[in-house]
Amino acid sequence: MTPDIEALLPLPPATFHILLALVDQERHGYAIIQDVEERTDGELRMSAGTLYRSVARMVEQGLIAEVLKRPAARLDDERRRYYRITPFGTAVARAEMARLSQLVRLARARGLTPETT
Amino acid sequence: MRGLERFYRALLYLYPASFRNEYGRALTATFVARLRDISGPAGMLRGVLAAVGDVVPNAIAAHWEILRQDMRYAGRSLRTSVGFTLTAILVIALGVGANTAAFSLADFVLLRPLPFHEPSRLVDVWESTPGYTQMEFSPANYRDMKAMTHSFAAMGAYSDRTMNLAGTGEPRHLTVGIMTPHAMPVLGVPPLLGRAITPDDSTNEQVVVLSYGLWQTQFGEDARIVGKAIRLDGEPYTVIGVMPASFAFPTREIDAWVPLLMREAFFADRSDNFLSVVARLRPGVTTQQAAADVAAVAARLEQLDPRANERTSAIVVDMRDEMSARSRMLVLALCGAALCILLLACANLASLLLARSAHRSRELAVRAALGAGRERIVRQLVTESMALALFGGIVGVAIAIAGVPVLARLVPDSLPVNGQPSVDPRVLLVAGALVVLTGLTFGVGPAIAAGRSKALDALRSGARGGARTQRLRSVLVTIEVAACVVLLVSSGLLIRAVLRIQGTDPGFRPEGVLTLRTELTGEKAALGAERVRFYDRVLQDVRALPGVERAAYMSGLPMVMGGGVWPTTLVGAPVVRDASNTVGLRFVTPQYFAAMGIPLRAGRDIADADRRESPSVAVVSESFAKRMWPNENPIGKQFTIASIPRTIVGVVGNVRVRGLERPSEPQVYVPATQLPDGMMVFYAPKDLVIRSTVPAGTILPAVRRIIASADPDQPISDVQMLTDLVARQTSSRVTQLRLLGILATIALVIAGVGIHGLLAFAVSQRSREIGVRRALGEQARSIVGRVMREGLALATAGVAIGVLVAYLAARAMGALLAGVQPGDPLTLAGAAVLCFVTAVVGCVRPAVRAASVDPITVLRGD
Numbered sequence: 001m002t003p004d005i006e007a008l009l010p011l012p013p014a015t016f017h018i019l020l021a022l023v024d025q026e027r028h029g030y031a032i033i034q035d036v037e038e039r040t041d042g043e044l045r046m047s048a049g050t051l052y053r054s055v056a057r058m059v060e061q062g063l064i065a066e067v068l069k070r071p072a073a074r075l076d077d078e079r080r081r082y083y084r085i086t087p088f089g090t091a092v093a094r095a096e097m098a099r100l101s102q103l104v105r106l107a108r109a110r111g112l113t114p115e116t117t
Numbered sequence: 118m119r120g121l122e123r124f125y126r127a128l129l130y131l132y133p134a135s136f137r138n139e140y141g142r143a144l145t146a147t148f149v150a151r152l153r154d155i156s157g158p159a160g161m162l163r164g165v166l167a168a169v170g171d172v173v174p175n176a177i178a179a180h181w182e183i184l185r186q187d188m189r190y191a192g193r194s195l196r197t198s199v200g201f202t203l204t205a206i207l208v209i210a211l212g213v214g215a216n217t218a219a220f221s222l223a224d225f226v227l228l229r230p231l232p233f234h235e236p237s238r239l240v241d242v243w244e245s246t247p248g249y250t251q252m253e254f255s256p257a258n259y260r261d262m263k264a265m266t267h268s269f270a271a272m273g274a275y276s277d278r279t280m281n282l283a284g285t286g287e288p289r290h291l292t293v294g295i296m297t298p299h300a301m302p303v304l305g306v307p308p309l310l311g312r313a314i315t316p317d318d319s320t321n322e323q324v325v326v327l328s329y330g331l332w333q334t335q336f337g338e339d340a341r342i343v344g345k346a347i348r349l350d351g352e353p354y355t356v357i358g359v360m361p362a363s364f365a366f367p368t369r370e371i372d373a374w375v376p377l378l379m380r381e382a383f384f385a386d387r388s389d390n391f392l393s394v395v396a397r398l399r400p401g402v403t404t405q406q407a408a409a410d411v412a413a414v415a416a417r418l419e420q421l422d423p424r425a426n427e428r429t430s431a432i433v434v435d436m437r438d439e440m441s442a443r444s445r446m447l448v449l450a451l452c453g454a455a456l457c458i459l460l461l462a463c464a465n466l467a468s469l470l471l472a473r474s475a476h477r478s479r480e481l482a483v484r485a486a487l488g489a490g491r492e493r494i495v496r497q498l499v500t501e502s503m504a505l506a507l508f509g510g511i512v513g514v515a516i517a518i519a520g521v522p523v524l525a526r527l528v529p530d531s532l533p534v535n536g537q538p539s540v541d542p543r544v545l546l547v548a549g550a551l552v553v554l555t556g557l558t559f560g561v562g563p564a565i566a567a568g569r570s571k572a573l574d575a576l577r578s579g580a581r582g583g584a585r586t587q588r589l590r591s592v593l594v595t596i597e598v599a600a601c602v603v604l605l606v607s608s609g610l611l612i613r614a615v616l617r618i619q620g621t622d623p624g625f626r627p628e629g630v631l632t633l634r635t636e637l638t639g640e641k642a643a644l645g646a647e648r649v650r651f652y653d654r655v656l657q658d659v660r661a662l663p664g665v666e667r668a669a670y671m672s673g674l675p676m677v678m679g680g681g682v683w684p685t686t687l688v689g690a691p692v693v694r695d696a697s698n699t700v701g702l703r704f705v706t707p708q709y710f711a712a713m714g715i716p717l718r719a720g721r722d723i724a725d726a727d728r729r730e731s732p733s734v735a736v737v738s739e740s741f742a743k744r745m746w747p748n749e750n751p752i753g754k755q756f757t758i759a760s761i762p763r764t765i766v767g768v769v770g771n772v773r774v775r776g777l778e779r780p781s782e783p784q785v786y787v788p789a790t791q792l793p794d795g796m797m798v799f800y801a802p803k804d805l806v807i808r809s810t811v812p813a814g815t816i817l818p819a820v821r822r823i824i825a826s827a828d829p830d831q832p833i834s835d836v837q838m839l840t841d842l843v844a845r846q847t848s849s850r851v852t853q854l855r856l857l858g859i860l861a862t863i864a865l866v867i868a869g870v871g872i873h874g875l876l877a878f879a880v881s882q883r884s885r886e887i888g889v890r891r892a893l894g895e896q897a898r899s900i901v902g903r904v905m906r907e908g909l910a911l912a913t914a915g916v917a918i919g920v921l922v923a924y925l926a927a928r929a930m931g932a933l934l935a936g937v938q939p940g941d942p943l944t945l946a947g948a949a950v951l952c953f954v955t956a957v958v959g960c961v962r963p964a965v966r967a968a969s970v971d972p973i974t975v976l977r978g979d
Contacts, residue, residue: 028143028146029143029144029146029147030146030147030150030151033147047167047170047171047175048144048147048148048151048168048171049144049171049172049174049175049176050171050175051147052136052140052143052144053136053175053178053179053182055140056136056139056140077146077149077150079142079143079145079146080143080146081140081142081143
């Protein structure tokens with residue numbers, strides 16, 4: 001793990017969710033919000049302000065980048081901005097995942113299960 | 118839908134502009150998309166509320182993030198230019214600190230309303246005669262003035278005396294205000310406990326109102342003190358009340374108040390003036406109207422008793438203005454100096470920031486090129502300026518807090534306000550606001566201006582100040598030099614004044630003289646035989662102590678008591694009230710002149726043989742002899758004073774009775790034994806003067822024992838060395854001088870730094886031009902000359918303006934100058950030269966740097 005990546009961990013939940021939303025495809029802001037909401041069964045409803053403040057920071061950190069290529073005009077709202085995950089962003093997402101799995105493994109080793117008995 | 122979108126876009130203005138510019142449209146798109154998913158008015162409302170709930174906290178968080186970022190950046194940027202940062206903080210701190218301290222004092226002494234009810238309607242009324250503009254009233258004149266004037270809602274009279282408090286530990290000597298029953302109600306201050314003296318006390322003299330200080334120190338804040346009896350001068354007085362801590366009247370030194378009951382006998386003599394008069398103007402009556410009223414009444418009183426009231430008028434003075442011109446000037450001069458410092462500080466801060474902004478224009482241009490909006494850059498600079506102002510302000514407050522107690526020594530004792538001045542938050546706010554304004558104007562203004570011009574141009578060319586900044590810089594240097602000259606001249610004139618005063622011969626030799634006060638009261642004071650027995654016994658034993666050379670008793674030490682003034686006449690001539698025939702009268706025991714070191718010029722000292730039954734004699738000062746019998750031998754001449762003809766047996770040197778700065782009346786000294794029984798008790802000698810060859814500390818315990826054995830109830834007070842007494846004459850001046858000296862030094866340093874900084878900056882700005890000139894063959898010497906000339910031209914303009922302003926300021930503070938001329942050439946020239954030298958020193962380094970500009974490097978830089 002490079003020190004750059006390590007410095008960013010642990011990721012804030014919103015950041016991790018945004019990275020997850022962008023793993024498979026480029027999305028615009030509102031699409032990210034909808035994706036996160038769907039994946040979490042409506043549990044995490046990110047607000048626009050939280051999203052774009054996170055986006056601003058993540059662009060600065062190099063985790064994601066804006067996509068300048070736009071979809072066909074009739075599908076597009078020209079005010080939308082599209083983002084993709086960067087290779088560095090992918091690496092950070094993997095590292096966070098590894099960190100979380102490690103935590104879960106440790107918990108299991110102590111006999112802890114998510115279900116209440 | 119459109120309306121909601123507009124509302125949302127307006128809401129976005131809560132975000133920092135940089136964030137809004139970047140993401141505002143995307144945020145709006147998201148908002149609109151979300152609205153599309155919702156239906157119904159209730160859903161819309163929820164959507165809008167959610168948007169507000171989203172924008173507000175996120176906007177705050179975004180601002181906070183930027184602030185933290187900017188603070189970090191500011192910290193880094195200020196750390197990399199430590200010299201600039203420390204200078205700026207110090208300059209701000211000095212400006213804020215000096216002004217806060219000085220104006221807090223001014224507010225306390227000059228502006229704040231006196232702690233009485235409706236203080237603007239309170240006035241003092243004085244009699245005035247040629248020679249004495251403010252004289253107390255005689256009881257009869259006071260009674261008539263009160264009855265015949267119409268301008269006043271209430272009027273009362275007061276005086277003060279000393280009384281001995283016994284029965285609460287060691288006997289204590291109190292200064293007591295004696296008030297006619299109407300005097301305290303005039304002031305309208307409710308007592309803390311019990312009641313004040315009121316007209317109900319017209320028949321009972323044996324009551325007392327305690328000051329808060331006395332109640333605290335002597336009676337342990339006894340809440341049930343009212344109704345108890347205390348012993349004053351051996352008599353029981355019932356405590357009827359305690360005044361609040363803020364109450365001080367007529368001065369800060371009063372310990373308690375007792376009623377003054379007018380006896381019929383008081384009204385007999387209209388020339389027995391001892392009542393000060395305080396009055397409350399009727400609503401709507403001005404001081405001028407009241408003055409006309411009292412003057413008219415005084416004219417009628419003169420007709421009524423032309424002998425006693427000859428050439429006697431009356432005046433009205435606002436109580437707030439009842440302060441010596443000197444005390445007022447002391448404070449105002451300090452404020453003027455502090456303002457100079459603030460001006461210097463602002464000018465200096467401005468030039469520092471200007472230089473820095475030009476220095477950094479390249480850096481800023483780079484940031485702009487990398488995509489930072491103008492708003493972000495300005496915001497960054499605002500944060501930086503604010504950080505500087507904040508740090509400077511904090512240090513400034515510390516300076517003010519440390520400074521105010523020092524300044525408190527300049528509060529005159531005559532101010533009827535208790536307590537001490539403290540740092541005034543309003544003043545602090547104003548000084549702070551000025552600094553912040555300066556910081557913003559000169560820290561951010563140039564950045565905005567730079568942003569307007571093509572940022573990339575700056576990047577390409579390296580910044581060069583335009584003609585406007587050039588002019589601005591010249592103005593700043595001129596202001597700095599001028600303010601510096603003003604401060605230097607003022608301090609210089611005051612130094613000359615203090616030296617002149619300290620060089621004044623007081624007329625006696627204070628070194629090695631111990632004085633203390635034993636105030637006899639009641640019968641012991643009134644009866645001559647009792648008094649003389651006490652003096653004889655104490656003096657005899659004190660003179661026998663080893664190391665004591667001389668010892669004497671007297672009434673009214675010079676510089677402690679300035680008054681005690683009586684008219685004199687040739688025997689048989691009528692008494693004329695006029696400044697030209699008054700003298701200071703003192704009753705003394707033998708050895709007084711020797712103990713004080715007052716030289717005997719002719720004749721003899723007061724002798725033990727001068728008893729009550731022997732012929733009435735007097736020793737007079739040279740000035741008296743010269744006034745009465747110029748060119749004649751005064752010994753053996755006769756004159757009348759206090760209705761008794763006396764023969765002059767000796768002549769002594771003149772004494773500065775009224776202090777080093779004021780002219781004094783001639784002096785007449787009369788044997789203490791010849792003070793008549795029951796009359797002029799005030800003049801009974803109470804000050805013991807001991808000249809010794811050993812330190813005072815070694816004889817003082819023995820002196821205390823001697824006094825205690827002569828009269829066990831006798832308190833001892835006012836123990837002091839005569840040298841301290843004389844030093845106190847100039848102490849407020851010395852304090853002020855030190856302060857002004859410090860301020861002037863600060864000014865000189867700030868101005869020097871400012872001139873140096875500005876010129877160095879100007880040179881670095883013009884290094885290209887200088888490089889071209891060098892390349893074209895101009896000599897280094899010529900370049901040095903050009904830079905020096907430029908700097909010195911500005912310095913000359915500053916000195917010229919400064920000298921003019923300083924002269925006007927000095928004329929305004931004439932009361933402080935003790936006769937030193939405001940245009941004193943030595944001081945003016947000295948200050949001008951000092952400033953000029955500072956300017957030259959400030960010019961040298963930049964000039965040398967200009968000469969060493971390498972044309973190749975500079976030209977290659979393009």
